[in-house]
Amino acid sequence: MTPYAPAQSEKKWQAAWNAAGVFTARHDPLRPKYYVLEMFPYPSGRIHMGHVRNYTMGDVVARYKMSCGFSVLHPMGWDAFGMPAENAAMERGGHPKEWTYGNIADMRGQMKPLGLSIDWSREFATCDPEYYGQQQAMFLDMLDAGLVYRKNAVVNWDPVDMTVLANEQVIDGRGWRSGALVERRELTQWFFRISDYAGELLEALDGLKDWPEKVRLMQANWIGQSRGLQFAFGTVNAPKGFDRIECYTTRPDTLMGASFVGISPDHPIARALEKTDPDMAAFIAECRKGGTTEEAIETGEKLGRDTGIRVRHPLDEAWELPVYIANFILMDYGTGAIFGCPAHDARDFEFATKYGLPINPVFIAPGADAPQGAPEAEYVPPKTEKVRYIRGYAGDELQTGEDAIAAAIAFCEANGIGRGVTNYRLRDWGLSRQRYWGCPIPVVHCPNCGVVPEKKENLPVRLPDDVTFDKPGNPLDRHPTWRDTTCPNCGAPARRETDTMDTFVDSSWYYARFTAPHATTPTDPEETEYWMNVDQYIGGIEHAILHLLYSRFFARAMHKTGHLPAKAIEPFNALFTQGMVTHEIYKTTDTNGRPVYHLPEDIDREAGVVKETGEKVEIIPSAKMSKSKKNVVDPMNIIASFGADTARFFVMSDSPPERDVEWTAAGAEATSKFLARVWRIASEIAEGADGPGGAEDLALLKAAHRAIDEVTRSIEGFAFNKAVAAIYGLANAMARTQAANPARREAMQIMAQLMAPMVPHLAEDIWAALGGEGFVVQAGWPKADPALLVEDDVTLPIQINGKKRGEVTVPKTMPASEVEKIVLADEAVIKALAGGQPRKLIVVPGRIVNVVI
């Protein structure tokens, strides 16, 4: 018997698969296709366990579908543009391109030993000019189709680094790198008209049946549809030019409960006041300091300042309301102005109480008495609940909030007060980035012609290689020969657009490009027709909103510009979001009380101490692997010590795939031992002589076919942990059986087929050792024989008043009346009955018997 030696055999099988072109995706019109895709990685340079888990899941699906006869597309590429490459260039010198392609080579080198069934011939990186050139071509088509436009937008500007900062790069109002105070600066930027698709993107979520409910809900909340009334207040004593304040409300039924009007610190009126009133300017500056997250606002203090302006109530000219600037009102949403109804809104209530504004109830609970004086708290029942309107103006006195809102909108429209509008919180997608390492936006700014698209024959607009990062700002902006060009339209001297695209653009269509990665157009209609859509998409929940929403929009935009068929506007048929790989954290504290973290290999886990020093460590369980906490396990070390099959099988074991899985050294070792055990059993069978049949042959084959059934259903249902459990079960049966060698051989061949998607190399070894033909990966998926799945006898538990008190084994087909007789003769039952009759006898055929006394 040869020992289990993954290091040699894994390499051997990978070479053999490669030579045979087993994983090359073939456009075969005679076979059904299956497209499985894992979210492509950012080339950081090292793969981590999360990658191993993600790609193994995809690989299991891909190999399983391949066995089932599908023509499988399982590609891999690199999400290769983005800031880390520029940061590396700034910190360590070198060029983003060298850094990125170097990392890609490293990571490819680490991924290949995993033995994934990837068609590497389709690999590309988004920073390949071939890819981003096609992206530029699509951008021009989308510009032409009115899907892209320019407008001013406020950005975080770092005056020292001369760069725009992402929100996460602003720490306490300062640039993360320079430490300079961040300014709000307006720049003209490019936008995709995603908000035009808000309604459609929302409605289409209902059709995504095979997406996690959670993701659909997150997207729906993000799109944030609301129905409300838009109307205007006439102003009194307002600055010149502000005769009206436009307001949007989702609760027009509470208009008679208004006690103030609030405007955003960024509202045009606020900006006008800011210029003339230093006191107001100081308040507005204060408002802008606070955090802008929902959490910060909801839990933070509500601040307001009376502007001195008054407005007339639209339903009563004589009624005047004060206008406040308030820190909780967003300029981006609705009109940047609201009316406050403190009686029926928690935030307005807090605000009114603080500033001594009236609180007038509009409706009360149906059975309640009319309130005396000001209420003590806001009253906010669900909109579907019926309430009594004591200060209503439209619809019935007794009605639900929903009905009252509809009636109020109808009333206001009929009387010319306002109009019903549907609003979305989804904003247009700003794609301009003032960076070097991204896809150049292919337009030219001409003094005569304005913004001129680059000619398609001049694409790709390539990034220049001769750039440096020693000076602050965007190197494209100061590149003398790249930036200066001629107008494609009139030939006059002109300047290129120096903004590049958001990297979310790159990842919004890569799935389509994989169907024809080297086509001279963005996509090839024949290939997209055959391969689209992605049948199974797998990735992290962190992309639940932006990446997946942008991709859904982009597919629609690609369809509109002729780059995708109509069937592909929802590009991902099924989505699976996997959990993280976690690991314990080992922490000690230094003499200054600061935490010190230790690598897993430096710890004696049993003693709970640092090996070197013997210092006691605090063990923090189940934390996301992170370099700073040093609780990382390098997949390359695992592969070196145990082999890829062990790493793959471990990350599929135990935890359901959507949940986090805890990596433990003991678990990895146990997995490796199990694989060696299976190999040992297989070797014994391979070396054993095939004699006559044995008495336990049938029992073993039944176990094998039960395993086929369980593994198949588990893989179909994305329950890989249960598939692993079924494989363990079959291995245990094989270790214990007294069946003869031919039956054992048959069962072990089934075992190899069932294991193949998860531990493909060992499965090939076993398949070959048992004399299987060709590769197990091409052997087809075994089918469970229904005749072998049924048991002749069944053991029924006997319950007395719902508690198990005994059991009885009967033929499966025995009629209930016969079972009753046997049960009544059971010792425990006779004892419990004590001579009496049962009140009730429930026999669930094949499952259970319950005697009620």
Add this chain to the structure above:
RNA sequence: GCGGGUGUGGCGGAAUGGUAGACGCGACAGACUCAAACUCUGUUUCCGCAAGGAGUGUCGGUUCGAGUCCGACCACCCGCACCA
């Protein structure tokens, strides 16, 4: 604050309303061995010598029967763009 999720042995986790704890880790015992490692066999929810009893975050409900369904609560985790 809002939205969502999760609570089952020492641990990861199984369980179409029908035997709670499959499978695995760990632990313990035994076999093999001069010995250890490897391997193999068994035990392992808790209380109890046993008979037996209790048990799926808590409290209640529906049911012949509840981890599963319903109601209230508690704890923890995740997401959040000032959402009118």
